[in-house]
Amino acid sequence: MEAELREIRDHLSLHPPFDKLLDDLLDDVVGNIEITYFKAGSMILNRGQSIDALSYIRSGAVETYHYNGELYNRLEEGDIFGQFGLLRQGKVRFPVKAIEDTLLYQIPKTIFDRLCDNDSFADFVELSGSRLKNTIDESLRENDMMTTRVRKLISRLPLMVEITVSIQEAARLMTENVVSSVLLIEPADEEDSDGVFRGDDGGLWRLKGMVTDEDLRSQVVAAGVQTDRPVGQLSDGRLITIQSDESVNEAMLMMLRNHIQRLPVLHRRRPVGVLHLSDIVRYETNSSLYLASNIFSRNSVRDLSRLIPEIRAAFIRLVDDGSNAKMIGDAMSSIGRSLMRRLIELAEDELGPAPIPYCFMVHGSLARHEQSVITDQDNALVLHDSFDPEHHDEYFKMLAKKVSDGLDACGYEYCKGGIMATNEQWRQPLAQWRRYFDEWIADPDPQRLLHSCIFFDLDAVYGEEYLVENLQDMIATKARYNPRFLGAMARNASNRRPPLGFFRTFVMETDGRQHKVINIKGRGLAPITDVIRVHALAVGSKAQNSAERLRDIEQANILPAGQVDKLQYALEFIALVRMRHQAFELRNDQAIDNAIEPENIDTAERHNLKEAFQVVNNAQNFLPYRYPYSA
Amino acid sequence: MFKKRSQQSVIDEWQRYQAQQAIACANPILQRFYQMPLTDPEVPLSEVSFMALDFETTGLDPRYNEIVSFGLVPFTLRSIRPSDGYYQVVKPKCNLSEESIAFHRITHSQVATAPPLEKVLDELLERLSGCIVVVHYQHIERPFLDLACHKLWGEHCLFPLVDTMAIEARWERRGWKNQLKETLGIQPVSIRLDDSRQRYGLPTYSAHHAKVDAMATAELFLAQVARHYSPTTAIGQLWE
Structure with a gap:
């Protein structure tokens, strides 16, 4: 061809x-x-x-x-x-x-x-060609390894050298190309003999063998072989290969049977890649890990946005595999952060290096490592104090815009509250950020805190992390000694009550389609997260993740016995119900929302959900006693 | 008005040249080539058979450098047919330099078994015959082919062709806005094959290969016609 x-x-x-x-x-x-x-x-x-x-x-x-x-x-x-x-x-x-x-x-x-x-x-x-539906169905199909073809796991062409080049030259090329194996070839003249293929160049070549990092160690360094010798002498001419349309499963069996970790992949006789055992492991055991590594090989916003179906499929797979909410939140957050990092890298490639050190930070669920499948973007820029708006802001404004637009293209909608680095107010040097937090903590006004409480979940995503750690440290040391601040936060944390009626019935709202629904995020997840945050601030915890915050709270011993366990359980359950709900919607091509219809939940789960809401309710009732607010 | 007349003189000149060559050529291969009547310059683009052509050469100067390979891809305004194309590696007289080997990814062994240009020149002309040739940057394909024929048979081989780079220059480098930019010292846009293709949303191909470039040129031409011309444009208007 x-x-x-x-x-x-x-x-x-x-x-x-x-x-x-x-x-x-x-x-x-x-x-x-x-x-x-x-x-x-x-x-x-x-x-x-x-x-x-x-x-x-x-x-x-x-x-x-x-x-x-x-x-x-x-x-x-x-x-x-x-x-x-x-x-x-x-x-x-x-x-x-x-x-x-x-x-x-x-x-x-x-x-x-x-x-x-x-x-x-x-x-x-x-199948009407719905790509999402297809990706999902495919990822759920049993024995995926049996149907996925090897070539799908190959991401680059193999490095090939003639057997006559020196060992050193081969090693140099491997280093330059960042690969751990190289295929050995020699010119051939007859097309139809064994192992002969037509190369990219149109010439005839015979595949002679493969040399790996291990070979260089055991056969060259350990054996004291001169590196100016031809690389061909390192191969015994025996080579196990696999056809590109064989299944991943077959590839794995071949590796196991032959005690090898690398398989050259051929299309007919032409080498098209080298499959490593780790490629299979990555693909099979952890689709989210595979995705995250895939993200870093994408070279444009468009290419990244094409991963949306795969990201959603990975989410559904995690839910269906029975992972707990913390694992799913972790995995989805890693994907979200990788995506964001890649977008910043691409923006930097385009804009050139930043004029001063900076850190991109995120807030909300991404900062807490609790992201679900969709979320809007909450981000901000902390700049080095050498920031001079006249000389530097143009760059960071462009950077913020590129990242924000990129996130939107990848399914992370613009933040309705404007908490994005594109907003000048949230694109400031460290000193200004310290002033913001100082004001919020020293002069707490519940009304104003309502809008800024999202900033109290914060984490670095890219850049000089010390800039964000500085803020985390400051919050952890200052907040705990300011009872008025804690009181104001506690008051806000009790604003949204769980949907429970007097007789432990659900209090429901009516959605646009006249269905009786519960907003599981607004009335379940957000209140419990708020409660946990107040306690965490009170004990000087620097953790952002709710489960980790609960561990710090437990250690500080400020709650009645058993209370932390209950919060932990309620958090996990509410988060999981929401994720399952969203996975269901995704699979049925519906818009994703937070509106649970209790009628669709089975009796046992409904009972559990009520119990979880009750825990949140009790925890909220406890707050005013612990953190009284005085205006 | 002025422009039209100058293009008309280009057309007239080619028709005169064709008539003259058809009589004058002594070499049977060139004779056959020139006896095939020249495509009527009034024929609309939609009815023309095109042939995208690309040479890989050892350098830019036809007097000192040689053709290493050529690729052909036939197409019409309706579609390109890559699998009907043709590719040939040619054995040059002198040795290939290491750089040009690396650049074209053509190897010694491959060149060693390839036929010399004189063995495949008639095949090439045969395939071009009756088509309008499309190239990107005429100053490679035209002089190399002409000089090859002249060295071999002592006779010239020139014909009207379409140059996608010239078309790109016409639209990107002329007009008062571009003139103004030039006066202001603003770098004009690149009209190299890959850069031109990007302006039309065409993908980037990885290989540097005569047939890939021929296909890429054909795609670029379709894009240029879609944006700047129409299927009813007379082919003579694009002759170079």
Whole structure:
């Protein structure tokens, strides 16, 4: 296969449903593709027009419309359209318009029909192509390792050197490319002999072996071999490889059977990557870890935003696996922070290095490591005290804007309360931040504190962490000795009561669709978090996470026996009910909210939920005695 | 008005040259090439058969450097057909320098087994015949091909072609706004293949390879026509 067709193939093979195709079939698709281009704003398909090819978006974006002209779907790079028309007597069903300049690969109907003989392809095509639904279904499918193909886990081409280069040169190239193995090749002249492939360069090569970091240690350093010797002598010519369309499961078995940790992956005979045992472990055991590492290989906001379905799928998987709320919150927060770090790195790449040290900090659930699947962004910038607005602010303003816009594109909506670094008030040097906290603590006014209490959950995400630690230390030392401040915070923490009536019935609100609902965040999670925060501030805890705060509170011994356990249990339960609710909504393509319908919860859980609310209620009642407020 | 007349003179000149070559050429291959009538300059773009062409060479000067490989990709305004394309590595007379080997990712062994240019030149002309050739930066493909023919057969081989870089320059570098920018010393935008493609939302390709670049040029041309021209534009208007 020639270079330009490989370009096409490599792109297709990353996107469903093509990622699940056997290599031969994929090659057929690639060999029959025609390329077309549409400028932004032009119609690609008109309703009723005849259609003879499936379209695959190579770059750009399109919108498809309903009969009545309403938007039906927005599709981007890697998505397909035209399948309904092809399945329906070859007439276009949903008109399609390019909303960006768009490059399409057209797959002729004859090939499309053949692809539809393939079950997973047909499933995908019929499933209205909802990417989220698909990703989720896929991640939930049992024995994922049996169906995922090895090539999906490969992220880069293998490093290859001729067997004649010196050991030192090979090691140098490995270091330069940051890889722990290199494949050895030699020129070949006959295409059809064993192990011979046509390289990117069009030349014929024979795969001779592989050299790894371990080989360099055991066969070179330990054996005292001269590093100017050819690298070829380190390989005994035996090499175990795997085909790129084999399952991940098969790859793992091969590694176990042969006591090896690396498998060169071949497409036919051409090496396309090297799979490491850790790739499999990462992929299988912890999809959130896998995601976090995936985030750092994305090079644009757009690429990052394409991870949204995977992030949501990971969330659902965590909930379904029976993880507890703390684990899920931790995992989702790690993803959120990685995403934010990557956005800042990308912004720095574009804007150049910052003129003075700074730290990006987050507030709210992300600071507490308690994030659920969606949340809005609460962030701020703490700048070094050498900050000179005239010379420096332009940079940080741009930085804040890029990060904030990027977060929005990745599903973290702008903060309605304006708590974002794009807001000049929250883009200040450390000294100013200290003044803010000083004022909030020394001159507490419950009304004003209502808006600033979110700042009392704070954590560094990127940059010079000492800037944020400085603030955390200051809060921990000052707050505890200021009873008026604690009293004001306590008063605010009792504002929102759990939805329990006099006879332990739920007090419900009516949502837009006239359903009886409980706002689990506003009336459950937020109040209990507030209560825990007040106690934590009172004992001088520097922890941000509620469970860790509870541990500090326990140690300080300020609550009646058993009370911390109860709070712990109530927190976990309320948080989990909310996450399960959101996972359910995600899976059913509904908008995500915090409105629980108690009718949908089974009796045992309903009972537990009431109990949890009761704990919150009691804890709130206790606050005014412990932290009296005097205006 | 003035511009139109100057393009008309370009067209006239090419038609004269074609007629002259068809009679004058003694070499049978060139004879065949020139006896194929030149595409009517009035034909709308939508009816033209195009052939994207890219050479990889050992350097920029056709007098001292040589062709290493070429890639062809046929297309029309409707679609590009990459799998119908053609790619050929050529054995140059002199040895390849290490730098150009690294640059083109073509290897010694591959060059060693490749045919020399004279063996594949007729194949190349055969494939170009009857098509309008599209290149990015005419000052490589045109002089290298012409000089190769001249060295081999003592006769010239020139024909009208479309240059996506010239089109890009026409839209990005002319006009009073761009003139003003130039006067003010503002760096003009890059019209290299990759940078031009970015302006039209086209993806970046990884390989540096004659056929990938030919495909990339074809895509760029489709994008340029979509943005700046129309399917009814006469092909002669884009001749260089």
